[in-house]
Amino acid sequence: MPQLTSTPLTISPYHIQKIILEQSKRANVGHIGSALSIAHIMAALYGQVLKIPHPQNPDRDRFILSKGHAALALYAVLFLKGWISQEELNTFCADDSRLGVHPEHDVNGIEFSTGSLGHGLAYGIGTALAAKKTKAPYRTFVLLSDAECNEGSVWEGAMFAGHHQLSNLICVIDCNGQQAMGYTKDVLDLQPLSQKWQSFGWDVHEIDGHDVNTMVEKISLLNTADGSPHMMIARTTFGKGVSYMENKIKWHYWPMSEEEYKKALKEISVA
Numbered sequence: 001m002p003q004l005t006s007t008p009l010t011i012s013p014y015h016i017q018k019i020i021l022e023q024s025k026r027a028n029v030g031h032i033g034s035a036l037s038i039a040h041i042m043a044a045l046y047g048q049v050l051k052i053p054h055p056q057n058p059d060r061d062r063f064i065l066s067k068g069h070a071a072l073a074l075y076a077v078l079f080l081k082g083w084i085s086q087e088e089l090n091t092f093c094a095d096d097s098r099l100g101v102h103p104e105h106d107v108n109g110i111e112f113s114t115g116s117l118g119h120g121l122a123y124g125i126g127t128a129l130a131a132k133k134t135k136a137p138y139r140t141f142v143l144l145s146d147a148e149c150n151e152g153s154v155w156e157g158a159m160f161a162g163h164h165q166l167s168n169l170i171c172v173i174d175c176n177g178q179q180a181m182g183y184t185k186d187v188l189d190l191q192p193l194s195q196k197w198q199s200f201g202w203d204v205h206e207i208d209g210h211d212v213n214t215m216v217e218k219i220s221l222l223n224t225a226d227g228s229p230h231m232m233i234a235r236t237t238f239g240k241g242v243s244y245m246e247n248k249i250k251w252h253y254w255p256m257s258e259e260e261y262k263k264a265l266k267e268i269s270v271a
Contacts, residue, residue, distance in 0.1 A: 009080045011047035013039045013212065017241055017268045019076035019089070025261045027093035031101060033239035033251035035073040037176045037209075038143065041234055044215040045141060045172075046077040055083055055109040061138050062111050062127045066120020067145035067174060068102035074110070075099055083109040118151030120144060121171065125161050128169035128229075139224050142171045147179035150188045155200070161229040162201025169229040170222060174209065176238040180252050193233060202231045209234030241268045 009015065016039040024032045045063065052060040065074050075092060078084045084099075084107065091097035098107050102115030112123045124142035131138055148154055161169055175193070177184050184190060197204045203222070207215055215234070222230050238252075239245030242264040256264065 009082070011043055011077060011080045013043045013210075013241075014268060015080060016042055016073055016076045018265070019079065020072050021242075021256075021261065021264050021268065023072055023075070023089065023092045025256050025258075026090070028255045029093050029101065030251070030253040030255050031069045031072065032242075032254075032256065033245050033248070034067065034070045034145070034176075036240050036242060036245065037236045037238050038067075038070050038073050038174050039076075039240065040210040040212050041143065041172055041174065041215065041236070042073050042077050044212045044219075045143075046081060047212070048216045049219050050141065051138075052081075052109075059137050062124070062140040064112055064114065064120045064124045064127075064140070064142045065103055065110075066114055066124075066142055066148060067117065068113075068115030068120070070145075070174075071099075071101060071103040071115075074103055075107075078107070078109040081109065117145065117148045118153040120148075121154055121157040121161075124169060124171070125157050125166065128161070128166040129164060131168055132164075132166065139168045139170060142169070144171060144173050145179070146173055146175040146177065146184050146190060146193070147187070149173070149190050149193070149196075150179075158197065158200040158202065165201075165227060166229045167227045168224045170219060170224070170232065171230065172209075172232045172234050174236050175233050176209075176236045178238050178247065178249055178252070180249075182249060197231045197233075201228055203228040204231045204233065206233045206235065209236035210240060243267055 020035045050061045079089045092099045105113045124140045128140040245251040
């Protein structure tokens with residue numbers, strides 16, 4: 001069984017954002033805005049919500065990053081938890097690295113390989129259903145993007161989870177309003193999103209995806225023992241914390257220049 005690689009560090013939005021910027025610049029890759037968008041959500045989940053004493057503990061909560069292109073935010077928390085080393089983190093997007101743009105399940109702390117949008121919810125439904133069938137205590141958390149709701153497989157899963165009353169399933173939608181090729185409202189409008197999920201039998205809550213304390217409080221009040229699956233629609237800002245990235249489509253893919261990198265680090269340090 002793999003051992004913890006270091007003493008766990010503070011899990012805060014700032015520390016996650018800093019790692020995202022550092023590793024993106026070192027590797028000269030994009031998907032920066034998408035990763036920054038979920039930093040507060042990841043801080044809430046891995047800092048206070050998820051019960052994972054060790055990635056191999058059979059009763060651990062399961063977390064699935066369905067929006068796999070934001071994997072750098074996940075790698076950041078795995079490092080901060082002490083489950084991957086600094087040395088491995090520094091191989092992000094290098095040749096022969098296990099840490100690619102999308103997460104792979106052979107990395108310590110990653111449950112499923114994801115990145116094909118629309119698939120993560122199905123994985124989560126499988127683990128939640130398995131826990132119900134075997135009376136296992138763990139909960140399953142799935143983090144989706146709003147653009148994933150363009151995929152029919154998401155709504156098949158939504159119908160299945162509602163029908164089977166998977167109360168131990170908690171999903172969060174990173175609702176930042178944009179995707180690779182444009183703003184979500186222009187590509188395929190999802191509104192009214194809350195009512196859509198409610199119509200599939202889900203317990204739906206709209207939250208501020210950058211308010212860590214409120215997210216933790218809301219999730220702690222959910223009934224995961226019986227009843228409906230839960231959906232947290234988290235309103236977020238793409239590229240959160242970096243002024244020139246916020247709500248700008250190009251930062252879905254674009255890497256940073258040295259000047260942009262220094263400006264971004266300065267801005268998150270005072271956010």
